[in-house]
Amino acid sequence: MGITLNSDERLDTVPGSCYKIIQNIKKFSYGTDAVLLANYCNIKRGSKVVDLGTGTGIIPLLLVGRFEADKIYGLEIQKDMAEMAERSIILNKLQDKVKIINMDLRNVSDFFKKESFDVVTSNPPYMVNGGGIINSDDNFSISRHEICATLEDIVKSAEFLLRDKGEFYMIHRPYRIADIIWNLRKYKLEPKSICLVYPKIGKKPNMVLIKGVKRGNPELRFDDPIYVYNEDGSYTDEIYKIYRMNKEKNDG
Structure with a gap:
């Protein structure tokens, strides 16, 4: 399908798939x-999914390539980003599986029925609004700082x-773990698993993956940590596996 790229746009391949992303x-x-x-994520066949x-x-493009979800929605408040994401969906002919909606995620009750999704x-x-340096470009500010939606909003x-x-x-970031768990329990999303991500062995974790289950029973487990880089700066075998890349090809 004919999709025209703007002068500042490029076409990349979605990791582990044949899909393209603008x-x-x-x-x-x-x-x-x-x-x-x-x-x-571990998404069951036929699930209804929404990415906030x-x-x-x-995220919808990665998920649609790995799981047989029934429908995946992507909500995005920035009009230009939502439009660009929608063109990627059209480019890959995924309109029957993925729908992008330009909306404020804080207004989900205006668009969707309560308790209508299997996975969010x-x-x-990552950054609390007012923390760190605010980029003068609104796109970067909204993407990095809690300007349009706080952790609690999400x-x-x-x-x-x-x-x-x-x-x-x-x-999210490890330094927000206390805030994350507090908010999850406040809204009946019981924390079930946590995985810390380290840039390399000997460094402090810089990302945390977390799963919560609505009205789940209290039982939190810690998954094996993920290390992104080896000492020589190359990706670890686990990252190659996650990206579904050919190690020999990328090393050579």
């Missing part, structure tokens, strides 16, 4: 965190959307 070189692009989050703050649409995912802004929306025993998957 990205703007002047705006926020997806990173390793999105790939790790999609890999952490979908950005370029990378989110790769949200968890509250997930609670509204999820069916009983529905699953919530999120990636």
Whole structure:
């Protein structure tokens, strides 16, 4: 299908699939965190899924290539990002499986019925609004700082959307773990598993993957940690596996 790229856009391959994704070189692009989050999910066949703050649409594109979900929705407040994500969906002819909606995730009750989804995912802004340096470019600010939605907003929306025993998957920063667990329990999303992600052995973790279950029983487990890089700066075998890359090809 004919899709025209703007002058600042490029076409990338979605890791582990034949799908393509449109990205703007002047705006926020997806990173390793999105790939790790999609890999952490375990979505049953026929599930109804929604990604909160979908950005370029990378999470729906990763999930549709790995799981046989019935329908995946991507919610994005930035109109230009939502439009770009929608063009990626059209490019890959996935309109029957993925739908991008330009909306404020805080208003999910205006668009969806309560408890109508099996899985909610989110790769949200990590920084509390007012913390760190605010980029003058609104796209980068919204993507990195809690300007349009706080951590609590995201968890509250997930609670509204999820069916009983529905699953919530999120990636965030380790220094927010206390806030994450407090909010999850406040909104009846019982924390069930946590996985710490380390840049390399000997370094402190810089990402945390977490799964919550709506009205789940209290029982939290810690999964084996993930290390992204070896000492020589190359990807670890686990990251090659997650990205579904050919190690020999990429090393050579």
